Amino acid sequence: MGCMYCEKNNSTRDKALMRITELKSSVLYLCRNQAHPGHCVLALKEHIPSLQECTEQQKADVSADLGMMTGLIRKIAGSSCLAVTAAVNRDTADHLHYHILPQYAGEDDPLSGEDPDPVFPKEEECAEMAEMFRVLIQQEIQKTAGQESKSAE
Numbered sequence: 689m690g691c692m693y694c695e696k697n698n699s700t701r702d703k704a705l706m707r708i709t710e711l712k713s714s715v716l717y718l719c720r721n722q723a724h725p726g727h728c729v730l731a732l733k734e735h736i737p738s739l740q741e742c743t744e745q746q747k748a749d750v751s752a753d754l755g756m757m758t759g760l761i762r763k764i765a766g767s768s769c770l771a772v773t774a775a776v777n778r779d780t781a782d783h784l785h786y787h788i789l790p791q792y793a794g795e796d797d798p799l800s801g802e803d804p805d806p807v808f809p810k811e812e813e814c815a816e817m818a819e820m821f822r823v824l825i826q827q828e829i830q831k832t833a834g835q836e837s838k839s840a841e
Contacts (some may be wrong), residue, residue, distance in 0.1 A: 691735055691782070691783045692783075693715070693731040693732075693735070693783045693785060694735050694783065701717075703720070704719065704720055704721070705717035705718065705719060705720065705729060706718045706720060706814050706815070706818055707818075708728070708818045708821045708822060708825075709821070709822050709825055710733065711730075711753040711756070711757075711825070712749050712752060712753055713732060713733060713734075713746060713749035713750045713752075713753055714730045714731055714732050714733055714749075714750055714753045714754075715730075715731050715733060716728060716729075716730055716753075716757060716821065716825075717729040717730075717731065718814055718817055718818050718821070719787075720808055720809075720814060721806045721807065721808060722807045722808070722809055722814075723803070723804040723805065723806055723807045724789045724790060724791075724804070725765055725790060725792075725807075726761050726764060726765030726767065726788075726789075726790040727787065727788070727789050727790070728757065728761055728787075728788045728821075729785055729786065729787055729788070730750075730753060730754060730757055730785060730786045730788060731783060731784075731785035731786075732746075732750060732783070732784050732785065734746070735782075735783055736783070736784050737776060737782040737783070737784065738776055738782075738784055739774060739784060742784075754772070754786060754788075756825070756828055757788060758770050758772060758788060759828075760821065760824050760825065760828065761788050761790060762790065763824070764817070764820060764821065764824065765790035766790075767790035767791055767792050768791065768792070768793065769790075769791045770788055770789065770790055770791060771787075771788075771789040771791055772786055772787070772788050772789075773786065773787050773789075774786050775787055
């Protein structure tokens, strides 16, 4: 069995994650287990085992993707802060990816090591959240492109 993020068809990945969209250097997935509402995974498009093995350009590109997504996830989830963790060997074969977990007032730290009971919304609810992400990502990309063209004038 290969890498679940690199394989085009991977039933393990598809049971755990819903593909939202591709970004510049990564692919955004919605975790089907929404024990932490808004939990997403950002996986590099390329099979790179660790951040240390990324080129400077790859680091800059993934940083831009991560920056955009953390802002949008906070907006969508309505959370005051996020826990972002880079993962490699925990749940897949040596493929750098990031878990983005919204945090809410009064909630325990999602990275405390204590996993809450799983929450699996209906497929339609996950699809609606994924579409919301797609729309907001497209708006953000258009906004950024508009700002870049104005600054070039």
